Amino acid sequence: MRSIPHSIRRLFALVMTASLCALGLSLGVTSTARAAALGNGSVTDPNIVYTGRWDLGSAGAAVPNWTGGYLQTAFTGTTVKVKAREAVNFYASVDGGPDVFYAGVKGTVTLTPQPLPQGTHTLRVSYRSGDTVFQGLVLDAGAGTVAPRVPSGLIEFVGDSITAGALTDRLALDSYGWKTGERLGMLHTQIARSGYCLVGKDGCTGLATQFFKTASTGDQNWDFSRYQASAVVINLGTNDIGHGVTGPEFQSAYTGLLRDIRATYPNAALFAVQTLKKRYVTETKAAVSARNAAGDAKVTYVDTTGWLTDGTDYEDGNGHPNEAGHTKFADRLAPIIAAKLGTAPLKAAPGQPGDPNIRFTGRWDTKSSATAYTPYWAGAYVRTGFTGRTVKLKQRNAIDLWASIDGGPATFYDEARGTVNLTPAPLAAGNHTLQVNYQVVAGSYHGDAVFQGLALDSGATTFAPPGPKNLIEFVGDSITVGTTTSQNARTAYGWLIGERLGADHTQIAQGGAALVDTADDRMSLEQQFTKLNPNAATPDWDFSRYQASAVVINLGTNDVGRGVTPAQFQASYASLLRKVRTAYPNAWIFALRTFSGRFGAETKAAVTASGDTRASYVDTTGWLAADDLSDSVHPNDKGHRTIADRLAPVISERLSGLPHVSRHDPR
Known part of the structure; x- marks a missing residue:
């Protein structure tokens, strides 16, 4: 059995931990310290986290070994550059966006040709080929x-060219190992190289021994105190058959590799994968059985x-999957690993309802079903970024909807x-954005407003779109819904104002809604x-x-004629103001006089009596003319534009002093 070091030693920029939780999950990579001070972006910066088998023996150059090695950090300021010694190919992702490919670059390479907003950002860099040497980051003056x-x-992931992602467009980033790690929300390493075998024989490098080395070539032992794996996936045997490896030789080597990996990672779950070409199946199963019989149940x-x-799923006849094949492989493998690890979070595949890169604005039911998300109230929408050239929307049953790509005009379906x-x-190949919203399901319209995901090109993925810093919530009845306008919620004043101010927007509104709860069946927004x-x-x-930055209330039009007294209305309005303030402690609240003037005095009195210094009464007297209405009550398209023209500056003046909208996991 191999003697594996167990001491934790300080290595320039990185300390890995060997402590494990009760279920076998380990902290795979940590930075040396969560230092309060800003780091300087150098190779030894403790705020840079290196994942994989990196050679950190030089203070001025970090070298990733094997394939799929990457580094991560966060930084302040508006720009970031990476220093490369000689020509190199790598991918870089900023703020969780798509991995941008940089081909044959060297020197100081800018990763932000368009400066970012001021704030804290994230960066991930993964190396592909060439002079794979990281020499540090260059940040703004005063940033870190x-x-x-x-x-x-x-x-x-341990394997050969298949595990390395050979023949795919992005190699390691397109491989099932990378995709599975991302799906599981885990750090991931690929101890793999094209042409490698399990058994070292007839000129083929054997991973039964090379797995324990720092690099894919050479004899330097890797220091396994640098990290502890939670799981190890082995996919070997495809190449051994061409090098005269017998069944008994293969089984013996596989059993030994499983034994030695267990000594290295005492608590990891180990997975022996049947090769796609079904080579050495019996021997692989026998090796697993031997370890189980020896008391290793994991x-x-x-x-x-x-x-x-x-x-359809292969690049060639030699068993190399294409991008779609690797995705299918990951889709099948990830749940198996998640089940064994118990607490591993399984991310949704790109484009599916649970995809964290898809943003759901409004009140969406994301918990009743993992495969179908339902929006409630009016004006809810879904937004994401995607790569590739095409995108399709998966719907359950018939619904009217609008879709806008790359910020262009919305197309009605x-x-x-x-x-x-x-x-x-x-579309042109590259990065694109998509926004979809459904017709309001209310009254006589009963479409099936259910989002079931996106269908993307083979190998394409999603990315988080840039998000506005503020969100405005509009509370009201059919007027706020946009009833009688050409596109309903989309042509209502709330939607128009949100778009004009560059803010996210919600319409907590329904046709026929009132403020006060009375004995009839009319919905009460209080x-x-x-x-x-x-x-x-x-x-x-x-x-x-x-959390909304601003809330606009427009209620009272439907309370007239229901026996609601002025005192009841004012009391209910005061109650709603308290509920809004409890929900949104920092929001500015705007209480609109209804455009018909109904209960205007009581609305103003409720705002005054509240003593809320971040609440304003907005007098709408004279805002709408006869040609702004489609009937005696509801504004038409022109009327909603008129309201937006008058109300947007009022909100904008207050928004300039409001905190940014805070966002949390939409699920």
């Missing part, structure tokens, strides 16, 4: 690095039969259902403002999902 948030577990054989389809092609003319669904008493809405 801060410790990034990193996952609590690490998964290691070794699992993974049968990959039927995972990929010949002709009438009674859309099934898989809806949003790009009948393919009661339902705190609910997920305007027409259900439960569940309550989770206000930690987002």
